């Protein structure tokens with residue numbers, strides 16, 4: 001074994017597993033430490049009665065290429081499936097209402113559907129139209145998504161459409177979320193066209209007469225679930241230690257919670273954000289660990305299809321003002337037909353962070369009952385065949401205003417620590433492709449630093 005290529009990876013989620021793959025490809029001998037008893041981190045696929053149950057992420061954005069490239073390199077590209085689309089709904093004013101045709105990420109781009117929709121009052125519609133004449137809101141300093149959208153489009157469009165759609169992606173609230181770190185594309189659009197409505201419209205390809213709109217969606221997944229990806233990455237690891245918590249990392253040195261120490265040529269941190277501070281002992285890492293994270297509980301419920309209200313589409317989001325404990329409901333069997341056997345339905349509901357603390361001490365059965373009660377306020381469902389509850393406690397990093405500065409300060413500090421790199425959802429994006437991207441870059445930095453030091 002080439003002594004120069006001894007690499008340690010801390011954390012066995014998608015970030016750590018991808019880092020293991022890229023390090024192995026670069027010729028390294030890879031050791032991976034994982035604190036829990038399984039690899040995969042937030043990715044967890046379970047099979048039951050012919051259903052493919054995703055307990056964490058269920059797919060990823062197709063337009064971000066790195067993960068698809070990785071899947072292709074692993075020879076899994078034949079198993080890629082694309083999400084289905086259909087009518088999008090929002091539960092607002094105690095009713096499921098269709099999103100106006102032409103809305104992109106909650107931003108209206110078509111005139112007549114916006115005029116005809118019953119989602120907003122006339123006042124709200126006119127206020128949204130002011131976007132066409134208002135000056136730019138972003139002036140070079142980070143602001144919250146809430147401030148940006150409320151100023152451009154007014155409160156009605158934000159509360160009924162944008163907030164439920166965008167906040168769900170980060171399980172956060174728009175007034176916390178940094179525009180620079182979460183959706184910088186809106187800054188680019190505003191800089192270019194000033195009006196968001198005109199900018200989003202320009203980005204939407206025109207529908208040609210007689211051509212059916214695409215039925216396939218923007219997300220990709222794997223036919224047998226994302227757990228398959230984790231298993232395909234496993235052979236990249238030469239030494240895998242599960243139930244092995246890393247206590248600290250210093251230059252070229254890993255110390256385990258049991259006190260054992262080992263030296264490596266390169267170390268890549270891919271843990272959850274809360275551990276960066278304790279492991280590195282750097283003030284900038286402590287800052288990242290202390291940044292806000294949110295919790296959610298997801299409940300998967302399997303049904304006979306006849307027991308679920310039949311609607312076209314793949315699910316809906318729920319406006320906050322409705323006071324429902326759920327933030328969204330995905331009709332997984334429609335979004336991802338491979339996830340349910342024929343004539344069966346699979347629903348996944350998300351319980352919002354405000355309701356999580358009260359539920360934490362309750363049993364899975366009690367949580368599932370609660371979720372079904374909330375769900376039945378919105379749509380008809382019968383008795384489920386089974387339910388599966390998953391608690392995601394403190395797991396979702398919130399990219400608050402100023403996030404980029406914290407990350408920059410951390411990365412500058414870390415670059416002074418020889419042989420140590422970090423990657424993962426706290427840094428440059430929470431999506432699976434972002435995590436894989438950051439793993440790939442961390443590996444190339446570690447390899448470049450090693451090569452330079454030889």
Ligand SMILES: Cc1cc2nc3c(=O)[nH]c(=O)nc-3n(C[C@H](O)[C@H](O)[C@H](O)COP(=O)(O)OP(=O)(O)OC[C@H]3O[C@@H](n4cnc5c(N)ncnc54)[C@H](O)[C@@H]3O)c2cc1C
Nearest residue numbers: 011013014015035041042057058246271424425430431432
């Ligand atoms: C409910 C939910 C749904 C989501 N849905 C999607 C989706 O559909 N699409 C999408 O793109 N993204 C989605 N995301 C986001 C995405 O899943 C995560 O950002 C991503 O999986 C994070 O991967 P990671 O490897 O960085 O972290 P993790 O998966 O959290 O892995 C970190 C690992 O480090 C280990 N660890 C921690 N401390 C130590 C230590 N001291 N020593 C050793 N090991 C340690 C942990 O046990 C864990 O296994 C979702 C997130 C959640 C919570």
